[in-house]
Amino acid sequence: MAKSKHNTEDYLQMYRQMVRIRTFEDNANQLYLSAKMPGLTHMYSGEEAVAVGICEALEITDKITSTHRGHGHCVAKGAEFKEMFCELLGKEEGYCRGKGGSMHIADQSNGNLGANAIVGGSMGIATGSAFTSKMLGTGDVTVCFFGDGATAQGLWYEVMNMAALWNLPVIYACENNGYSEYTKTEEIAAGSITARAEAFGIEAHQVDGQDVLAVNELTQKLVARARKGEGPFFMELMTYRYHGHHVGDINREYYRSKDEEKDWKDNRDPIIRFRGWMVEQGIATEEEIEAMNAEIKADAKAAVEYALEAKYPDVSEVDMHVYVGVEHALA
């Protein structure tokens, strides 16, 4: 593991947040498998160190933009299970009053500008958020999460160009999990992804996305520099998703082998690695860790139960929030 200077609580928090993400996803997957969740969803399991390593380097007032695979970012930026499960099930108490669902989930009050169902769709939004920061002098930094597949979208190059010309405080964080849907990254990305950012004069870094401390350390440095106006930056985080592209993608041997999956899970799991390191360093005992895990599991269970019972939005909500300042758009 990379070295880092944190106090004990920081480490515990990172561990906790990673486990919370994994636990959230396990429950979401269960909800899907038991046909209790409407629609499909994309699991973040395996990539926890990315969202947590990055978000733990941010202030609440800093902003992020998220993706279709957004539960991890949402948890990492400070969201609660209850409102998240309510959203996942389309209930009124969800963060988006059930109107967004998995692909638009976000705790907006913590600076999450939204998950996005358009691949690459939030690249402009993140850059614009950094624009606001510069224009109004708020000092906020924005992190734009996206996948390796999203690097194929032209929008990225357009906004990188402007971010670089204007020194915007934005960090483009590419979660390279080796696949976009059912296709390997090397089949859809020519040349080098870091070189693409560098060609715009943007400092680019590649980092082990399964090492939460490495991710966190690099992000801390870049965030501090971005706050001083030295941005933008690019980070490519090498990671892996454990589930299929979405929860329904069960038979996936035609595009990736079980052995490959097993290798990542057994040998590079971000939670197992970090847990081992914490115990080794005497930051927490096995017992303390197990207790934390159990508490998180219980929290999730309670939240799921709550959400399953929670009420749907009233049908009169259907034409609310179409326009700010218009109670019912179709009245």
Place this chain on the structure above:
Amino acid sequence: MAKSKHNTEDYLQMYRQMVRIRTFEDNANQLYLSAKMPGLTHMYSGEEAVAVGICEALEITDKITSTHRGHGHCVAKGAEFKEMFCELLGKEEGYCRGKGGSMHIADQSNGNLGANAIVGGSMGIATGSAFTSKMLGTGDVTVCFFGDGATAQGLWYEVMNMAALWNLPVIYACENNGYSEYTKTEEIAAGSITARAEAFGIEAHQVDGQDVLAVNELTQKLVARARKGEGPFFMELMTYRYHGHHVGDINREYYRSKDEEKDWKDNRDPIIRFRGWMVEQGIATEEEIEAMNAEIKADAKAAVEYALEAKYPDVSEVDMHVYVGVEHALA
């Protein structure tokens, strides 16, 4: 000047084509100034060595895509004055039956897939043309012309990626004339333009766009390699436009100085340079060159006169060519 191996006729042809472009533009500008041309137009004067150096390295069956500044490409790919002036004036005998005008002018029978009024709009088309070549095995190479300003369009990165992944026979030719409209290139392009292509694994070259032989020599090499499946390639051609962004852009000192314009015209003019070299090399005498110039001027004059008298399309043409196979779309 760069060295090259050509026979006399090749040199004369390059010279002739450059002068034809300059002459065409001088007449088009006159038509605008005398209010005989509908709308506006963008002059290619000053950039002749780019279009000619490239197109003289192509076969008739090779394809090009052109831009809003497209008269030069059109002439260089083999178009005739008469049909071009007719098009410019919206007459029935124009290459597009008057329906396209300056921004869509093209002699389609020579492999010109059209000028395009959307900056960057033809990057996909050119790449698709190269796709056809590979899929059907025609051996054709496609050259995609665009300006420095167009490198800001995301579409370019999307199609470069695919062209590189699939080794398509396309050459992206960026005419860097230092400006996009009223803005200097350095204000709108971060980092390095050639590095952007290289980041996709595409071989990139920068060349003096005022040296027709240098342009031609490089293009010949790249075309030959592209035909063998070694493409795609990128060329950045350093050049300059003599007129304003369009014919109506007369007072332009707020964005570029008269001195700068004078310097390019006096010291780097592609026609004057090449003419001097030809005389020096004994390829043509001053008299022969003057005779050629005069002949071209006369041709242009005759074509303009013809076009001014030519008839407009009949109003019944208005709903023709909306759909292939439908005589009148609104009948």
Place this chain on the structure above:
Amino acid sequence: MRQITLSQAVNEALAEEMRRDETVFIIGEDVAEAGTPFKVLAGLVEEFGTSRVVDTPIAEPGFMGIAVGAAMTGTRPVVDLMFGDFIYLIMDQLCNQAAKTHYMSGGKLKVPLVLRTNLGATRRSAAQHSQSLHALVAHIPGLKVAMPSSAYEAKGLMKTAIRDDNPVVIFEDKLMYNDKAPVPEEEYLIPFGEANIKREGTDITLIGTSSMVQVCEKAAEILAGEGISAEVIDPRTIVPLDEATLLKSARKTSRVIVVDEGHQSYGVTGEIASRINEKAFYHLDAPVLRMGAMDVPVPFSPALEDITVPTPEGVAENARRLMSGEMIHAA
């Protein structure tokens, strides 16, 4: 007759046309081994290889542009756009380029391509994966727009589309991929611009597009039980639109409801209703009623989503009101 699913019908149409014409190819995301997320293209790459079933990066504007250029130079691309909601990303290539090339070139160039995409809500996919955006493209001259209402239409219209020399957009309903219908073994094509009278009736005309044809048929069933004889018409293509058949029915029944899954305002229902009003006005006993999707972004929550689209009960209810003369007082 054998029954096959809409998905199989599309697959067969593509396979037959690809066997017949070597210039036909498929391009899009995860179209090859994965056969698209909806598995519609399963098996095609095995028969036709990756040079004709072409997986792309996630770059919709890019591969759409490539398809336009490929079509202009001698091939017949079938573009696979995974969700109809992504059509926003390719509007420039579709509407500024593909739709206008034939016209702007005075009939010299043509763009014989098919854009296959989908529409339809109630899949719990939220606002960015549930739109029915066919009205946008129907507004643009130069494009044809087909809306199959069953496996039978899906096959026949697809084959016609592929042979058409113009850009054609086909919207399949995502929810109908597994719906079966009788489809002949023998080859057949369905001409564009010929509406299909799905059910004859005398009291009221129900015009439905895509899946709304089923909705209208079910409404007609309900109404039949009440002694109201409804005629159900499927225009099959909205550009070109078979006005004659619609008008004939309207003049016969004197009451019309137009049902479509796009947003109601500024959409398809307004056009069809207006044409009937304009040309059958004095035969109408009541205003032509329109039922589109609610003018709200599609909500995720099942409690809200289901009420945004027309239902058989809703259509029947409106038909009853029209028959009873109740609307008279409102108008």
Place this chain on the structure above:
Amino acid sequence: MRQITLSQAVNEALAEEMRRDETVFIIGEDVAEAGTPFKVLAGLVEEFGTSRVVDTPIAEPGFMGIAVGAAMTGTRPVVDLMFGDFIYLIMDQLCNQAAKTHYMSGGKLKVPLVLRTNLGATRRSAAQHSQSLHALVAHIPGLKVAMPSSAYEAKGLMKTAIRDDNPVVIFEDKLMYNDKAPVPEEEYLIPFGEANIKREGTDITLIGTSSMVQVCEKAAEILAGEGISAEVIDPRTIVPLDEATLLKSARKTSRVIVVDEGHQSYGVTGEIASRINEKAFYHLDAPVLRMGAMDVPVPFSPALEDITVPTPEGVAENARRLMSGEMIHAA
């Protein structure tokens, strides 16, 4: 009252709002020193500096995306889109992001931005620089759409748009920038959703949008000379649409023509005509007539272009036919 041009009116509105609210800024191509190609923004950068009058590279999706993100985080961007035809390029950012963010977030986020662009043919700019595409955005819930018909409206609607908390698209007519109209010195705003009765009349209602209001006024003038009293109404915003005023007039005159410069099919005229038909059916003596632009790409040739858009003579001619009852036989 003093008379100023539409261009000056827009300029004043922007300057006043930028003085009033520091979070308002302008972003687009050549908006600063150049003040746009139409010179509408002349002088603004001198007063507000380049941090609030922001020149961008030629990257419409990119700067539109940046504006969305900036608006979500506390600023009020006014996006300058040089030609309405480029709206195709930004549809994803406008329609998938800006229009839906408020709804998808359950009312938590908002996107207070203005998209300033233009419409209008007959400038001899051909098919890619002459479109009137307001119908496309009017179809998308979450967007408001304003269509100023003179300098007076241009100023008042712009100020209202900037203060609106929703994304608003304003279409200015390119040909009207130099048209003068009386505009008060004192501050005023024009509320959205309030139609303006430009001229009262009793025999027939002419509803026009944008420059078509002038066309209708001229038609009314012609008709007045023939003893036909035409009422002319300008809806001013098509979303929201002031149905009440339109219906009242329709019920009064019993004859209506809707005139708009967008393509007629699947456009604005169909929506307005349908609403009137639905709700004033039994008051109408004749079908509501629609006059949109011809369903053809805009041709370059003046001989063709001029016949593609509605003219005062054409409107008057149709009014006469409606008055004479001639349409009765057609319907």
